[in-house]
Amino acid sequence: MKRKPLKLIVSLILMMVVSCDEPETVVTNYIHPDGSVTRKIEMKSVANNFSLSNLQVPFDSTWIVRDSIEINNEGDTTWVRRAEKLFVNADEINLTYKNDSGANRAISRQSAFKKRFKWFNTEYRFSERIEKQLEHGYPVRDFLNEEELLYFYSPENMQESKKKSQDSLKYRAMSDTIDSKTDTWSCKNLVSEWIGKFTNLTDGKGGKDIDRESLKAREDEMVKVVKDNSDEFDSLWANGILLKGFIGEANALKYKTEADSAVNLAIDNVFINFKDYSVRIVMPGKLIGTNGFIDSSEVLLWPVTSDYFLTEPYEMWAESKTTNTWAWIVSGIFLLFVLTGVVLRVIKKG
Amino acid sequence: MIDIKLIEECRGGNLNNFRKLVGLTSPFAYSVAFRMLGDEEQAKDVVQETLVTIWQKLKKIKSAEGYKTWIYRIVVNKCYDQMRKRKRNPEFVADEQTWADISNRISEGPSADLENKETAQIISLLTNRLSPKQKAVFILSDIEEMTSDEISGITGMSSTAIKANLHYARKNISEMVERYL
Amino acid sequence: MKPESEKYNKVLNVLRKSKPVLSSTEDIEREVIKKISEVHQSDVVLSDIIDFLFGWVYIGWVRRSLIAASIVLVLIFIYQQGIILKQINSLSSQTIIIDGENLNTPSDMIEKRLMMYKIDGRRFSSKSITISAKQMEQLLESVNEMQVQYKDLLNLIEEDPELKKLVEKKLIENTRIKIKL
Numbered sequence: 001m002k003r004k005p006l007k008l009i010v011s012l013i014l015m016m017v018v019s020c021d022e023p024e025t026v027v028t029n030y031i032h033p034d035g036s037v038t039r040k041i042e043m044k045s046v047a048n049n050f051s052l053s054n055l056q057v058p059f060d061s062t063w064i065v066r067d068s069i070e071i072n073n074e075g076d077t078t079w080v081r082r083a084e085k086l087f088v089n090a091d092e093i094n095l096t097y098k099n100d101s102g103a104n105r106a107i108s109r110q111s112a113f114k115k116r117f118k119w120f121n122t123e124y125r126f127s128e129r130i131e132k133q134l135e136h137g138y139p140v141r142d143f144l145n146e147e148e149l150l151y152f153y154s155p156e157n158m159q160e161s162k163k164k165s166q167d168s169l170k171y172r173a174m175s176d177t178i179d180s181k182t183d184t185w186s187c188k189n190l191v192s193e194w195i196g197k198f199t200n201l202t203d204g205k206g207g208k209d210i211d212r213e214s215l216k217a218r219e220d221e222m223v224k225v226v227k228d229n230s231d232e233f234d235s236l237w238a239n240g241i242l243l244k245g246f247i248g249e250a251n252a253l254k255y256k257t258e259a260d261s262a263v264n265l266a267i268d269n270v271f272i273n274f275k276d277y278s279v280r281i282v283m284p285g286k287l288i289g290t291n292g293f294i295d296s297s298e299v300l301l302w303p304v305t306s307d308y309f310l311t312e313p314y315e316m317w318a319e320s321k322t323t324n325t326w327a328w329i330v331s332g333i334f335l336l337f338v339l340t341g342v343v344l345r346v347i348k349k350g
Numbered sequence: 351m352i353d354i355k356l357i358e359e360c361r362g363g364n365l366n367n368f369r370k371l372v373g374l375t376s377p378f379a380y381s382v383a384f385r386m387l388g389d390e391e392q393a394k395d396v397v398q399e400t401l402v403t404i405w406q407k408l409k410k411i412k413s414a415e416g417y418k419t420w421i422y423r424i425v426v427n428k429c430y431d432q433m434r435k436r437k438r439n440p441e442f443v444a445d446e447q448t449w450a451d452i453s454n455r456i457s458e459g460p461s462a463d464l465e466n467k468e469t470a471q472i473i474s475l476l477t478n479r480l481s482p483k484q485k486a487v488f489i490l491s492d493i494e495e496m497t498s499d500e501i502s503g504i505t506g507m508s509s510t511a512i513k514a515n516l517h518y519a520r521k522n523i524s525e526m527v528e529r530y531l
Numbered sequence: 532m533k534p535e536s537e538k539y540n541k542v543l544n545v546l547r548k549s550k551p552v553l554s555s556t557e558d559i560e561r562e563v564i565k566k567i568s569e570v571h572q573s574d575v576v577l578s579d580i581i582d583f584l585f586g587w588v589y590i591g592w593v594r595r596s597l598i599a600a601s602i603v604l605v606l607i608f609i610y611q612q613g614i615i616l617k618q619i620n621s622l623s624s625q626t627i628i629i630d631g632e633n634l635n636t637p638s639d640m641i642e643k644r645l646m647m648y649k650i651d652g653r654r655f656s657s658k659s660i661t662i663s664a665k666q667m668e669q670l671l672e673s674v675n676e677m678q679v680q681y682k683d684l685l686n687l688i689e690e691d692p693e694l695k696k697l698v699e700k701k702l703i704e705n706t707r708i709k710i711k712l
Contacts, residue, residue, distance in 0.1 A: 118611060119607070119611075120611055121611060228705070286619070287619075288615055288618040288622065289621075289622055290622065331604055334604070335604065337584075338597050338601045341584075341585040341597075342594075344581070344585055345588040345589070345594075365564060365567070368564075369564065372556065372563050372564075373556050376559050376560075380551060381550055381551050390554075393551070394558070398562050398566065401563040402563055402566045402567060405563075455545075456541060458545075463549065464545065466551050466552060469546065470551075472545075472546065493546050495547065523539065523542075527536070527539050528538065531538060
């Protein structure tokens with residue numbers, strides 16, 4: 001009983017250590033009315049380590065880069081790199097995503113800009129979309145209720161402030177509930193993805209025992225097994241115990257290769273190597289719609305983390321409008337002209 | 351007498367008929383204007399301006415009776431404007447000889463057929479100290495012999511105001527008459 | 532009111548009888564017609580301009596079309612502005628204002644990475660990394676807390692033999708159930 005916590009602690013330390021190497025990155029997109037975008041990236045790191053493999057968003061020598069150092073009251077040093085570039089349109093941004101060789105190069109990202117002339121107003125829409133990773137995943141909204149979803153998608157500092165607020169008990173309990181539910185969600189995604197990949201690889205050769213329908217029917221059982229045995233998962237899988245339990249001994253022997261490939265693919269997809277960052281958008285004119293958060297400087301904000309696009313595409317969008325003053329003036333003159341004509345006619349008739 | 355039919359025809363833009371209307375309107379308009387202003391040329395100008403205004407606003411006339419009141423109203427108002435301009439000029443004071451001449455003409459009685467110039471002189475001298483309104487009320491009432499209602503319609507004053515202005519005018523003129531004539 | 536004197540009445544009579552004579556109405560007529568024509572000319576020009584600009588009001592289908600177009604324009608305006616107002620109102624109720632600039636890695640990231648490690652720990656290659664002293668302190672603090680709580684839990688179970696038995700029994704049962712499908 002005493003060995004378990006020690007193993008857990010060591011794993012935790014290793015995990016913390018390994019996850020600390022990417023800089024804290026915020027990408028701000030300043031959208032201009034003509035569709036051009038000034039993109040500014042701010043990266044903060046405890047070490048002067050901004051190597052390409054660590055960077056969450058692509059940038060290169062064509063950007064204007066400025067480095068600086070910040071030292072806080074406690075003597076901690078933070079290296080800051082700021083980069084800026086003007087993109088003629090969203091397609092240019094998409095090209096950089098396509099040619100990305102940074103940490104998140106495997107992820108499919110796309111920007112889009114739309115401008116609609118509506119006579120009295122011109123409406124703008126800018127979005128950044130990340131395509132989903134899993135083919136056979138479940139949306140997280142199947143596991144969380146509305147309030148939990150809102151909390152789930154909130155930036156961390158917002159979650160922290162809620163936990164320290166008057167309703168701290170409620171949010172702490174909610175946070176624990178969400179952790180437990182998303183644990184289940186991850187397991188379910190893993191199993192579902194494995195089933196999908198495995199049945200693709202076996203291509204119906206295994207008969208009804210291991211076709212997608214029968215495996216899907218037993219999905220919940222499998223999820224429970226994986227959750228309950230997460231500590232020993234590696235060894236149980238390597239020894240074939242789990243696989244035998246899932247698909248029977250005969251099938252386990254026959255399709256071990258496919259099962260192993262499927263689990264590797266599933267793990268790759270579920271636990272993608274994604275380095276988190278944040279996206280901000282500044283729209284021209286007056287904001288009229290968004291699915292993001294507004295911060296104290298009235299800039300739109302989205303955290304970007306792998307959970308958000310695991311089973312569904314993650315779209316960060318904002319809409320704004322500017323007034324076409326000349327259209328208002330022309331319309332006013334036209335209306336006045338028609339009104340004057342009508343009034344003159346009425347007077348003359350009278 | 352001005353026929354409402356003639357006015358209707360003028361409304362249609364008939365300049366020939368308007369010429370007739372001018373011929374009918376000018377004499378009584380001129381009478382008031384001349385007595386108010388005491389100057390032929392100024393009085394003619396006022397009459398012309400009045401008739402041009404009438405042409406432009408013929409649609410407002412509803413009856414022949416209304417037409418006369420309206421004409422007088424325009425004439426009196428235009429005379430006020432002239433008088434206001436004139437006020438900047440110094441007061442005319444007559445000498446003894448002038449008063450003597452006037453006195454002689456007056457003493458001839460109603461048969462004294464005064465010329466325009468003489469009429470103008472007498473009225474100007476007698477009404478020298480009156481305000482334009484007092485003068486207008488005096489001329490319309492005592493010289494043109496109009497009723498209080500007619501004067502009210504022309505000047506826009508209440509009957510009380512007309513009485514007051516008339517009383518003051520008569521008093522003032524009487525004093526002038528007693529003193530100089 | 533003081534009765535007017537004989538002299539005063541005499542003067543009035545003379546003035547009443549001496550009506551101002553208008554030398555010729557033709558001059559006035561001519562001048563008036565001339566002025567009317569000039570005004571008429573400018574009126575005609577103005578009228579022409581108005582007809583040019585607003586002649587369409589007399590053409591039925593043009594007038595109706597333009598009125599319809601105006602109404603449509605006003606309706607479009609009201610509709611568009613209404614939608615925008617609705618969007619802005621729903622936006623203010625939907626979006627949440629947060630403070631602070633820094634967005635850290637969500638805390639459950641650690642748990643996800645941990646699970647990943649547990650399931651497929653062999654994927655991690657060893658790397659040389661650097662963490663700040665502050666982060667190390669935080670890590671050690673949480674590890675200490677976890678150790679203390681676990682120790683307390685173990686002591687509770689050790690102190691109660693029956694509880695210890697029950698826990699051990701349950702653990703064995705669970706192990707059997709987990710692997711059994």
